[in-house]
Amino acid sequence: MADAGPARETGPVLSPVPGSPNVTVSPELAELAAAHGVATRYENSDQVEVAVEQDIVVAVLAQLDVDAGTPEAIRRELAAVRRARASAELPPTLVVRAGQERDLGRTATVELEDGTLRDVGTALPADLPLGWHHVLTADRRIPLAVVPGRLPAVPPAWGWMLQLYALHSAESWGMGDFGDLRTMASRSAAELGAGVLLVNPVQAVAPAHPVERSPYSPASRRFANPLYLRVTDTEAFRLADGETRAKVRGPAAGGELIDYDAVWTAKRDALTLLRPFDPRPVELDEDLREFATFCALAEVHGSDWREWPEPLRAPGSAEVAAAREELADRIEFHGWLQRLCHEQLDDARRAARVAGMPVGVVHDLPVGVHPGGADTWAAREVFAADVRVGAPPDAFNQQGQDWNLPPWRPDRLAEAGYGPFRDVVRGVLQHADGIRVDHVAGMWRLWWIPPGEPAGRGTYVHYDAEAMLGVLALEAHRAGAVVVGEDLGTVEDAVTETMHERGLLSSAVLWFQRDWDAPDQPFVRPAEWDPDAMASISTHDLPTVSGWLGAEHVRVRSGLDLLTRPAEQEYAEAADERRALLELVAREHLPDDDLVVALHALLASAASRLVLTAPADVIGERRQPNLPGTVDEYPNWRIPLPVTVDGFFADPRVRAAVAPLAAARPLPRS
DSSP, rough: OBBOOOOOOOOOOEEEETTTTTOOOOOHHHHHHTTTTBEEEEOOTTTTTEEEEEEHHHHHHHHTTTOOOHHHHHHHHHHHHHHHHTOOOOOSSSSTTTTEEEEEEEEEEEEOOOOOOEEEEEOOOTOSSSSSEEEOOSOOOOEEEEEEEOOOOOOEEEEEOOGGGGGOSSEEEESSSSSHHHHHHIIIIIIIIIOOOEEOOOOOOOOOSSSOOOTOOSOOOBOOOOOOOOGSHHHHHSSSHHHHHOOOOOOOOOSSSHHHHHHHHHHHHHHHHHHGGGGOOOOOHHHHHHHHHHHHHHHHOSSSSGGGGGGGTTSHHHHHHHHHHTTHHHHHHHHHHHHHHHHHHHHHHHHHHTTSSSSEEEEEEEEEOOOTTTTHHHHHBBOOOOOOEEOOOOOOTTTTTEEOOOOOOHHHHTHHHHHHHHHHHHHHHHTTTEETTTTTGGGTTEEEEOTOOTTSSSSEEEHHHHHHHHHHHHHHHHHEEEEEEEOOOOOOOHHHHHHHHOBBEEEEGGGGGTTSSSSSOBOOOOGSSSSEEEEEEEOSSSSOOHHHHHHHHHHHHHHHHOSSSOOOOOOHHHHHHHHHHHHHHHHHOOOOOOHHHHHHHHTTTTTSSSEEEEEHHHHTSSSOOOTTTTTTTTTTOOOOOOOOHHHHHHHHHHHHHHHHHHHHHHOOOO
């Protein structure tokens, strides 16, 4: 998901929001909006400043419980803002970098996370340890996060961008699983010299049909997806009697596309059968108990809690309490599934380390959650539940983008001590050596689309990026993990610059590494790419290597009537891009008898610390994993690799393509 344009809060207004009445924002409304982080103007992808219309600003402020519907209401709300500023109150949460002092303006005590009390006078000292602490004043207890200023350097490595569901083996049931992940980690390092493995999001979806296919719309970002469990790798299967084990069967093998419903039905039934054979009790802490309760209710009432009977929509209701008693076995079952996920994810991570991967397994963090999922059910007060996140109009998406994901409220995040964000990051990093943050610019700002409006009629809402980055850095430091931010598309320069200052890697993709000011947009030499980046040829939202070289992306979009220009023009542009890329191959003095190998040799020469490729790219798959702008028109997230895991490692095309990568970034010797 790519942002569409950097924000600019000053300067002349050159264009109104498309499709909206030209009603300008008053100075008082602009001041009120700025106080709450709501943009009244921004710069679009064409570097034209766009004015946000008054009704959109008012609607977005309403989602933050700010009444701006009348001039009197604006004056009243603005007076409250000014009073708060004059009071010099401390913010609801303090996030400071290690080694920096912070004036408090009042006498305070710091309660360290180990319970130690330390009198600090009227300023936080520079020698506070990293961690989650509290500042105690005469009348307040304020969360304090002391965070690292910079993360350690990332070692150079090459590896895979893995769409895990697309794998298949003799042991997995109709789609890739955590066992396949373990195999890919160990064999990629041992046989091919890979040092990093980036995995698509494996966060939990609701356990109800139809099963959510998109890994970027999970029900929860705090828990794992049991759909990826390998049933036969569980302790319960090992302890089951022969008769029970004989009943455990996966879905029918084969099929051109992955059938998520069939896979989940088979695994759910098999694991239900096996549960009695695992003697270990399941301990449910409060968060897991709530998530498991959602799962049990979803099995009965469907995946979207907004469509449940009214009394069940509130986790604290008497009806939910009664349901917990009635569904106790299923709640325990879903808690058990999470333990199995933890065990198998840890096995995969351990396999990567044992095999000598210097970076290891990196997990992908999606930008949001399903609006009717477990996270919004459990903590809806932290979300702007009626808002959808997306992107404003640009050249590629002229109507804007609507991702149908509810954003966090920045004010509620701060009031909660950034605990919800911390818990999400922890949930990913507890089984990972690194984290890739999808749409990392969302830690600075997100495009909010208010209720009833199309994607193009929204505005940016700003977040405290210093706090968000600090929390991310602290949790990554504690986990010893690397952090990659997906900053593709048009984003503010401050996003990439700040990430680099803090030791986070940005993203670089061959298709976008061009001199856009040049008339023919020639590709930039990989040796000139950003060294503090994770580089690749393509992504899951772009054509595969073979698909791009063969203009498959034009053919598919033309067939689905998704083109905004004549097909002949699109084909001509694709041919020009291919020609420019071949010129780059020639300038780098690389053989072009096999263009897949040539492009991987180009990638190998990149200055970037990490270089990744996809199994689909080296095996010659023409279909891309996801086609933005489609749902059921294209088989998004359902395309399996054309070979098994064993067949993949035996394929000479794989070894030929990755040979230059392995030569440029060999595994360190033990």
